[in-house]
Amino acid sequence: MVKFFSAEEEALIVAAIRRAERATSGEIRVHIEVGAKAPALAVAERVFTELKMHETKDRNAVLILLEVDRREFAIIGDEGIDKVVPENFWAAERDLMQEHFKRGAFAQGIEAVIDQIGEKLREYFPYASDDVNELPDTISYGK
Numbered sequence: 001m002v003k004f005f006s007a008e009e010e011a012l013i014v015a016a017i018r019r020a021e022r023a024t025s026g027e028i029r030v031h032i033e034v035g036a037k038a039p040a041l042a043v044a045e046r047v048f049t050e051l052k053m054h055e056t057k058d059r060n061a062v063l064i065l066l067e068v069d070r071r072e073f074a075i076i077g078d079e080g081i082d083k084v085v086p087e088n089f090w091a092a093e094r095d096l097m098q099e100h101f102k103r104g105a106f107a108q109g110i111e112a113v114i115d116q117i118g119e120k121l122r123e124y125f126p127y128a129s130d131d132v133n134e135l136p137d138t139i140s141y142g143k
Helices: 007-021 040-050 089-102 106-124
Strands: 027-033 061-067 072-077
Touching: 007 027, 007 106, 027 040, 027 106, 040 061, 040 072, 061 106, 072 089, 089 106
Parallel strands: 027 061
Antiparallel strands: 061 072
16 A cells, blocks of 8 residues: 555545535545556546445545546546536536646645535535434545
């Protein structure tokens, strides 16, 4: 397992996930992949299933995937999200993350996107007092 982020950067990202999930019932995961042969979007679709993200009650999970070797990333959401968000929803998140990545601010870019996704999802999937954290908040790592 290759560690891409420092312990401080991981803590920053996990804190952003927890902060976002206090505003929405949506679930957010970050995954780091190394050495994938397929484009990031295809890898994200595979990882989404492997992490059982499609099994959330409201089908409202989001995966942010970084493919380190290929220098690619993907942001995908489950069908519950895709049914309700505007057409440009994911493009706006991609652009925000890309702005940070161009400056080498990877953890900060992911944090900014997580914060924004949490805010936007609150409109469609507000947090409820009986909300259950269905997925781990930690960063997952592939090969």
